[in-house]
Amino acid sequence: MAEQVSAERAAVVTGLAVTSALGRGPEAQLAAALAGTAAFAPVHRFDVAGRRVRDAATLPDAGPLAAELADAVDAACADAGLDAAARADTTLMLAVHSDPGARLAAALATGAGLAGARRVYTTACVSASTAVADAATLIRLGRADRVVVAAGYLVEPDQYALFDSGKALATDGAVRPFSHGRTGLLLGDAVAAVVVEAKQVAQGNHAEIAGWGRTGDAYHPVQPHPEGRGLAAAIAAALRRGGIGPDEIGYVNANATGTDYSDGSEAAALRAALGTAAATVPVSSTKSVHGHALEASGLLELVVTVLALRHGKLPVNAGFTGPDEHCPLDVITAAPRPAGSSYALSLNAAFGGACTALLVRAS
Amino acid sequence: MTARLRVLAEAAWPEPGDGSPPPVPGLVYSSFSPLVAAVADRCLGRREPAAAPERAARTAVVVVSASGDADSAEHVAATVAAGGRPGPLFFFQSVPNSVAGHVTGRWGLRGPVVCVSPVGEPMADGLAEAELLIDDDACDEALVVLVEQRPQDCAAAVLVTRTGETR
Numbered sequence: 001m002a003e004q005v006s007a008e009r010a011a012v013v014t015g016l017a018v019t020s021a022l023g024r025g026p027e028a029q030l031a032a033a034l035a036g037t038a039a040f041a042p043v044h045r046f047d048v049a050g051r052r053v054r055d056a057a058t059l060p061d062a063g064p065l066a067a068e069l070a071d072a073v074d075a076a077c078a079d080a081g082l083d084a085a086a087r088a089d090t091t092l093m094l095a096v097h098s099d100p101g102a103r104l105a106a107a108l109a110t111g112a113g114l115a116g117a118r119r120v121y122t123t124a125c126v127s128a129s130t131a132v133a134d135a136a137t138l139i140r141l142g143r144a145d146r147v148v149v150a151a152g153y154l155v156e157p158d159q160y161a162l163f164d165s166g167k168a169l170a171t172d173g174a175v176r177p178f179s180h181g182r183t184g185l186l187l188g189d190a191v192a193a194v195v196v197e198a199k200q201v202a203q204g205n206h207a208e209i210a211g212w213g214r215t216g217d218a219y220h221p222v223q224p225h226p227e228g229r230g231l232a233a234a235i236a237a238a239l240r241r242g243g244i245g246p247d248e249i250g251y252v253n254a255n256a257t258g259t260d261y262s263d264g265s266e267a268a269a270l271r272a273a274l275g276t277a278a279a280t281v282p283v284s285s286t287k288s289v290h291g292h293a294l295e296a297s298g299l300l301e302l303v304v305t306v307l308a309l310r311h312g313k314l315p316v317n318a319g320f321t322g323p324d325e326h327c328p329l330d331v332i333t334a335a336p337r338p339a340g341s342s343y344a345l346s347l348n349a350a351f352g353g354a355c356t357a358l359l360v361r362a363s
Numbered sequence: 364m365t366a367r368l369r370v371l372a373e374a375a376w377p378e379p380g381d382g383s384p385p386p387v388p389g390l391v392y393s394s395f396s397p398l399v400a401a402v403a404d405r406c407l408g409r410r411e412p413a414a415a416p417e418r419a420a421r422t423a424v425v426v427v428s429a430s431g432d433a434d435s436a437e438h439v440a441a442t443v444a445a446g447g448r449p450g451p452l453f454f455f456q457s458v459p460n461s462v463a464g465h466v467t468g469r470w471g472l473r474g475p476v477v478c479v480s481p482v483g484e485p486m487a488d489g490l491a492e493a494e495l496l497i498d499d500d501a502c503d504e505a506l507v508v509l510v511e512q513r514p515q516d517c518a519a520a521v522l523v524t525r526t527g528e529t530r
Contacts, residue, residue, distance in 0.1 A: 050446055098431040098459075101480035119492065120480040122431065124458035130477055134492075137499040158436075159457070161443045166454025214475035214501055216424070221389065221464040222455045230473065237501070352460030353467060354476035 007199065011136035012363070014204040015080025015195035017072040018303045020290045021057035021188050029290070029300075030307045034336040036316030038289045040173055040186050046157045053169035056155045057188035057291035065096075066104055068191040069152045073112045076148060076193035081203050084113055086146065090195075091118035093135055095127035095151035095295045097159070114148060122295070125255075125350035126214070127151065128192075129298030129358055133212035135196040145201045150193040151296035159294065160187060170258055175292075176319035177256030177285035178263050178327040185257040188291020190300035207306040210244075210343070210361040213237025217353025224262050224349055228269025231255075231349055234357040235273035238345065242359040246277035250341025251314045253305040255349045256285035257292055258319070264326040266347065269355075271328075282340075284317035284332040298348040302358055305346045309362035312339045367494055368523040371504065374406035376518045387465055391452050393434035396462035398510050398518040399426065403466045406506060406520035414504070416471055422522075423474035423502040424467055426459045426510065427481055427489040433512045466506075474502030485509050490523065497525050 018025065021039035022032040032039065039057035048054045062068060077087055092114050094105040105117030119134065121127040128151035135147040163169050169184050176182040196209065213234035217225040224231070239246065252270065256263045270278040286304050293300050308315050313336040320333040339362075346358045376384055376398055384394065384401035403424075407414075414422065435456055439449045455461055459478040467476060475496055481488040486509060493505035503524060510518040 047446075050448060098428075098436070098480060102429065102482045105482060117482045119488070120482055121478070122428075122459060122480050123476065123478040124460045126476075127478075130475070134495060137495055141495075141498055157443050158439050161449055162439060162454040162457045165449050165451045167451070168454065214477070214496070216467045216473050216476040217464070218420070218467040218471050218473045219464070220468055221461040233473065350460050350476075351455070351458050352462075352464030352476050354460050354463070 009140050009142060010199040011139040011196050011209040012199050012202050013194050013206045013306060014197045014202045015076040016206060016303050017075035017079060018192040018300060019059065019068060019072065020190045020300055021059045022290050026307050029304050030311055032289050033286050033304050033315035034313055036289060036318035038174065038318050040291065045155060051164040053164055053171060055173045056186055058155050059189045062154055062189055065152050065154050069108055069150055070111050072191050072193040073108055073148060073150050076195050077112060080195035087113040088115055090114050090146045090148055091116055093119045093131040093147055093149045095121040095131050097295055098122045108150065123350060123354055125294055125297055126348045126354045126356045127295040129348040129356035130214055132209060132302060132358055133214050133356060136209040136212055139196065139198045146195065146197045148193060148195050149299065151299040152191040153294045153296040154189045155187045163187060174319040175258040175288045176321060177254060177258050177288050177317055178324060178329060178331050179320045180322040180324045182258045182260060184259055185292045188293050190290065190293030190296040192296060192299040192303050194299065205363040206310065207363055208361040209358060211238035211242030211359030213357045215355050219353050222351045224265040224353060226265055228265045228272060230353050230355040231266060231269035231347060232272035234355040235345060238357040238359040244343060246274035248341055249281050249343050249345055250339055251344035252281055252283040253301050253344060253346045254283050254285040255347045257287055267327040267329055279328065280330055282314050282332050282337050283329045284315050286315050288318035298356065302346045305344050305360055309339055309342060309344050309360060314339055365490055365494055367526055368490060369526045370521055370523055372406050372409040372522040374402050374409060374520045376402040387462060390456045390462060392438060393432050394516050395432035395434060395510065395512055396456060398516055399462040399508055400465055402518040402520040403506060403508055406522050407470050410522055418503065419471040420473040421503040422472040423496050423505040424463045424472055424476050425489050425492045425505055425507045426463050426478040427485045427507065428459060428510045429480055430511060430513055431459055432456060493523055
């Protein structure tokens with residue numbers, strides 16, 4: 001049974017930085033997420049003439065991924081108020097697609113004055129959320145006082161072609177999580193970094209990572225379990241760690257990609273894990289505005305969740321055209337809602353049945 | 364091996380007498396997924412006694428690879444650069460999670476699925492992640508799989524639990 005986190009070893013987010021197609025910086029993410037203003041547009045970054053779908057959420061002035069990540073790491077450290085000595089005592093966890101992850105992580109750590117790269121995660125769409133869970137674990141266990149977690153994905157030709165070929169992309173230019181008539185996902189840029197610290201050494205505090213769960217479906221190489229078995233277990237683990245019940249959750253930032261089968265699986269997971277509370281807890285997937293940022297999605301969505309909780313308003317699930325009987329959830333559709341609790345869940349799932357749940361408590 | 368972990372089973376591919384690993388249904392073209400599946404099957408099959416279902420359900424999989432599925436990635440990159448369309452099956456094997464999902468489904472492993480690119484000695488990286496997951500009580504056992512296609516195909520696996528843990 002997972003132990004609850006002691007107050008002094010609580011893992012708190014003390015610094016954050018974020019860029020996506022919604023814009024640069026936290027305010028741009030929050031404004032678009034609350035308004036439900038999607039960033040999808042025809043792709044001009046590379047040639048999509050031979051593709052079935054031609055839309056994504058790309059930031060027009062995005063630089064190279066390494067440079068964007070370097071800026072994000074530095075900005076998050078500055079936001080946390082880390083001086084040179086604190087940075088030199090801090091390691092980096094990086095979530096990226098794959099090679100050359102280790103070289104990139106080492107260069108980022110050196111450039112930001114950090115002690116070095118601790119881990120590079122390539123677990124597809126739960127890479128960043130797994131990194132956050134691991135960072136919180138290191139802090140809970142007393143093996144680190146501070147970790148920087150960074151993640152990045154900028155829409156590029158190869159993954160775009162693969163998702164297009166796999167018929168995973170939405171054909172109507174919009175991502176419609178949990179909605180009747182949804183046709184798939186659209187890819188999106190994201191580069192983000194957070195500083196996670198033990199509460200006893202932290203100077204600032206945006207939010208606490210109050211609980212976490214990482215699980216597997218043990219079901220299929222690419223399809224989620226139809227009843228959301230792994231995700232339900234991850235949610236249960238996060239709540240257990242946080243020492244709270246389903247009724248105390250005030251918001252769920254869902255993984256929902258706008259894909260028919262997987263959104264239904266996630267709805268089933270929420271029902272299994274939250275019971276009757278699943279029908280009343282406000283839910284939205286902000287992939288509906290910023291797109292699916294693959295390895296970086298978990299960190300972008302965590303940051304959006306933290307920003308929303310601190311602002312006291314919950315983001316809209318854009319693109320919603322009507323309820324789907326397989327997703328009987330309280331989806332936030334027309335307008336942002338007031339946050340009714342300081343607790344929220346940020347959920348992510350990936351190929352291979354990999355699932356994560358992060359429980360956030362706003363400060 | 365860290366002092367906090369105990370080895371329950373080990374395996375490699377190839378071992379003496381091995382040829383190519385058996386294909387994995389739905390995962391094509393590249394040896395990456397067959398290598399992972401073969402070495403994982405061999406390692407888990409060597410656990411004595413075999414894990415009870417509830418023990419398997421508390422087992423994580425950690426895949427460690429610097430280059431990932433290099434054969435598939437290179438094929439996709441060349442196809443896209445030439446203006447072509449990759450086959451749809453390449454979408455399904457575009458991340459190391461996919462074959463990890465094959466392994467977990469086959470053996471009923473419901474612990475965390477984590478894939479990493481090593482920043483140091485690969486087995487040490489994988490075992491450090493396994494130890495963290497076990498110490499966090501996210502699992503009781505972890506299957507760590509190392510796999511590379513360069514300079515030649517090779518894979519190794521080790522199943523670990525915490526020191527002093529009974530089976």
